[in-house]
Amino acid sequence: MERGSDKHGPRIDEQMQEEVQGALKANRPTRADEGREPEPLVNDDGRPATDPQAGLDEDERA
Numbered sequence: 001m002e003r004g005s006d007k008h009g010p011r012i013d014e015q016m017q018e019e020v021q022g023a024l025k026a027n028r029p030t031r032a033d034e035g036r037e038p039e040p041l042v043n044d045d046g047r048p049a050t051d052p053q054a055g056l057d058e059d060e061r062a
Contacts, residue, residue, distance in 0.1 A: 008016070023030050031037050042048060
């Protein structure tokens, strides 16, 4: 039988799947307070939000 991951056992895999199922099905923010929403994975200009140079201007980048 194929499982979701090799890091956790089947019980933890099922628990993790249940925890995110509501957010995946909602297709909209699931928090009442906008400040509690997770940060986006991509900035407005299309660069990954984790890019260390994301906050730098063109002339400041190496």
